[in-house]
Amino acid sequence: MRRERLVVGLDVGTTKVCCLVANVVDGIIEIIGMGMSPSRGLEKGVVVDIGRTIQSIRKAVEEAENMADVRVDNVFVGIAGKHIRSINNSATVSITRPDRIITKEDVHRVVEAARTIPLPPDVELIHVIPRQYIVDGQEGITDPVGMTGTRLEVDVHLVMGSVTAVHNLVRCVESLGIRIAQIVLEPLASSMAVLSSAEKELGVVLLDIGGGTTDISVFRSGDIWFSKVIPIAGEHITNDITVGLQTPIEEAERIKKEYGTCLVDAVGDDEKLDVATIGGDGTKTVSRKKLAKIIEPRVEEILDLAVQEVEDAGYRDLIPAGMVITGGTSLLEGIVEFAQQRYGIPVRRGRIPQGIHGLRDIVESPIYATGIGLLKYGVEGRDFARVKATRGRSGGLLTRLFGWFKKFLRG
Ligand SMILES: Nc1ncnc2c1ncn2[C@@H]1O[C@H](COP(=O)(O)OP(=O)(O)OP(=O)(O)O)[C@@H](O)[C@H]1O
Ligand SMILES: [Mg+2]
Structure with missing residues (x-):
């Protein structure tokens, strides 16, 4: 059966707001609408003027709607800013039923345990990304449901952000009558757009150097290990x-x-x-x-700060695939050669991968990396932040943020 749906990515950047509308048929992304407007209400990746941000978003969304001839009412929206923190955590549960077959509920149980960390009141969880499951010591499992075991472990990457920053972004989008399917960390979105699976497997750092922020993400063994946003670009x-x-x-x-x-x-x-x-x-x-x-x-300063973050996190020697740079500033002449000489690692500019169709010549520019990544996230993302909402534990903002992905657009 042909499965078709609409997915919308909204990148609210410091210099531009970009809205991409895609028709997704059997997992293939075809971009059918795009809108862009100068961003006026952000500083260093964070909303500082709600009224102006709403105007910029409205303009980009309307442009994309007109081009695609649909109405946008549900979006995946990117978030950045230096308030973002990420950590890795893990948890273990026992499987005590006689058949020892791991169920979806066991997976939810272990993820729930791994996501339960003490958070200050002004901080909230944005992502709960399972990196791998371990069943009775066997590592590297991506989906343990149906396997037999007595001990289920999970390694997760948790991303947190300031409640105020998240709330302001949500207000801007929702005041236009648009619901948020999910808030997505911009470094994660960009990585989905430009990194190859071979690079992610081997170990790679991605820098999305935009207007106000440089978004850093480190991948190893196919999974995200580190993410950080620095307010300089x-x-x-x-x-x-x-x-x-x-x-x-x-x-x-x-x-x-x-x-x-x-x-x-x-x-x-x-x-x-x-x-x-x-x-x-x-x-x-x-x-x-x-x-x-x-x-x-x-x-030099921007790149050094980013590389220092990677070093401080302990990944400097764990990125044999080197560095990939994207975002508008990656277009600066000489930046690839400069980074290569300075750090002695392979460096390349990020390219939009295969499997994205429609408007390709336009969206090939690195300024769209986050927007394309949001679309990919909407199609492929596996995030357990949503688990919480569907189980009705949190209420309020998070429930609205992470409500299940339903029907996106009304024609
Ligand atoms: N050819 C170029 N050479 C150098 N810099 C460029 C070039 N083209 C664009 N830029 C710079 O890229 C930046 C915009 O990039 P991008 O669109 O990725 O940022 P953004 O997503 O709006 O911001 P952020 O992600 O930081 O919130 C601007 O500072 C712009 O000057
Ligand atoms: Mg950006």
Whole structure:
């Protein structure tokens, strides 16, 4: 039987809001609508102005609705910001029934135990991702239901965020009459869009360097082991250019994209460019080397901070597949070579994988990595945050956040 449904991803970024509508037929994602608008109400990945964020979301959603000719009423929405924390936890339960066959209830029981950690009142769980199950010592099991055993263990990755940050994002979306299928950690979404299963198996770090945040995720043995969001990214580079070249912010943004590079030594001494002066009444000529000298140290700082996080978490030597970079700032000239030289590991730009159809030429840009990842998450995500809601334990916000994925769109 042909299974067809609509899935919508909403990436509320610091520089842009992007809404992608996909028709999913037998697990194949076909993008049928896209809307994008400049983001006005976020700083460093977090909503700071609800009214302006609502306007940006409305515009992106309406554009996508018009293009796809559907009404969006349920979305997978990304969340980032430095309030995000993640930890790994595990739990064990005994199977005491005489037949010793593991049931769905046993799986829920063990996951429930692994997710039960003391949380401060201003923090809530966003994801409960089972990494592997272990049945009587046998590791690496992804679905233990139906197996026989006496002891069931689970390793989970738990992601937490500030109640206020989550709540503000939820308010913005819900005030437009749109329900949230699930809040998804942006680093996790991006990883679903650009990492290959071979890389995830071997060990890899993904950096999504956007406008306001750099999202880090580390994968090993096919699973997520570490995730973190740091509040420094492309906008900081633009700000440095504004100050360093005494030019308006829009002009700094333009020249960064057109002439920017982080390889000072690769720029010839005779390369020049015209830059608008502040006040807007004239231009001046500056050397491209000067521009590169402004950009390089900031890129170095962003990458060093990210690599330090990976090192502090203990994964620096566990990423043989190296580093993949995505997000708008991954388009900066020379960034791959720079990272490769500095850390001595393989580095590549993330590409949208096979299996995504429709508007491919548009969504191929790394600024859509999170949006595409949200669609993939909507189709493939296995997250036990929803278990809680369906069992009716939590009530309130979480129940609404993680309500079962039902019918997405009304035509
Ligand atoms: N060609 C380019 N060279 C350098 N930087 C670029 C280029 N194209 C886009 N950028 C930068 O990428 C950033 C936007 O990236 P992206 O769209 O991934 O961010 P976002 O999702 O809105 O923000 P965030 O994820 O940080 O909340 C901007 O800072 C922009 O200047
Ligand atoms: Mg982003």
